[in-house]
Amino acid sequence: MSEPLFLEPVFKERIWGGTALRDRFGYRIPSDHTGECWAISGHPNGPSTVKNGEFAGKTLMELWEERRDLFGGMSGKGFPLLTKILDANADLSVQVHPDDAYANEHENGELGKTECWYIIDCKEDAQLVYGHHAKTKEEFVRLVEEGKWDSLLRKVPIHPGDFFYVPSGTIHALCEGTLVLETQQSSDTTYRVYDYDRTDAAGNKRELHLQKAIDVTTIPHRDAAVLPRTEEKPGVTITTFAKEAFFSVYKWDVKGTASFTQNKPFELASVLDGEGAMKADGKTYPLEKGMHFLLPSGFGHFELEGHLTLIISHP
CATH class of the missing domain: 2.60.120.10 (Jelly Rolls)
Incomplete structure (x- = not known):
């Protein structure tokens, strides 16, 4: 960990x-x-x-x-x-x-x-x-x-x-x-x-x-299809915006306490609004808007709590 x-x-x-x-x-x-x-x-x-x-x-x-x-x-x-x-x-x-x-x-x-x-x-x-x-x-x-x-x-x-x-x-x-x-x-x-x-x-x-x-330039122009999918889980609403060749991008709206597992090569996270905390491996990390962090390979299980809006991406 x-x-x-x-x-x-x-x-x-x-x-x-x-x-x-x-x-x-x-x-x-x-x-x-x-x-x-x-x-x-x-x-x-x-x-x-x-x-x-x-x-x-x-x-x-x-x-x-x-x-x-x-x-x-x-x-x-x-x-x-x-x-x-x-x-x-x-x-x-x-x-x-x-x-x-x-x-x-x-x-x-x-x-x-x-x-x-x-x-x-x-x-x-x-x-x-x-x-x-x-x-x-x-x-x-x-x-x-x-x-x-x-x-x-x-x-x-x-x-x-x-x-x-x-x-x-x-x-x-x-x-x-x-x-x-x-x-x-x-x-x-x-x-x-x-x-x-x-x-x-x-x-x-x-x-x-x-x-x-x-x-x-692509001629004629082709619109890229964006079909956001929303999923409700305990304490969080997850919106999937893109799962493409170079990256996948999501929005997490956390209200309360939500559990996650980081099992990608790495994940990038940007806190766009709110405040709260991440709990992982017995440690607590305060979170507030404007923070950016990377969850490395093998990070595993963690919890987010508070009222937070994050954009998450991974390759």
């Missing part, structure tokens, strides 16, 4: 970021333009650090290299998943991500990027960009070249609690006034298609990656 690994997040400033990560979760963010909390990360561009126990001070990247037994002996050169919380205080650029094969060939062996979003909160009438209206590659290229973004981009309304699965090849963008938990392949590869002609403080526009985007 090993301990849960509680993780210190890494924060990223972004042109579109704001203060919601501080306002909602109490995080000490670097500025009022903080867009990303890399909450559970083994990626070299921002690895999380363990805060407790025998591995305190180690990064998730180091543990993946040195202690593969903690992860069920999984193969692969890099930790496979990345959990983020994104504060879209302004519209994000319209993007598309490559699959593993394209990224491996064109991005120095980086993974591709399939991701998913759980909408923590959003303003009234919020939307996001999900897909496009082009029927052929020729139509897609023409609309991009002519800058006819209103004709090309498909916008969908969103509400707190919604879930979106975003496979590689899907044109997408979060829009202003959205707070999202993102579960994704551990990749930092993004092809920017359109950035609203924004400029930075020096008057420069951000780089676009149009040819790569054209190469990898």
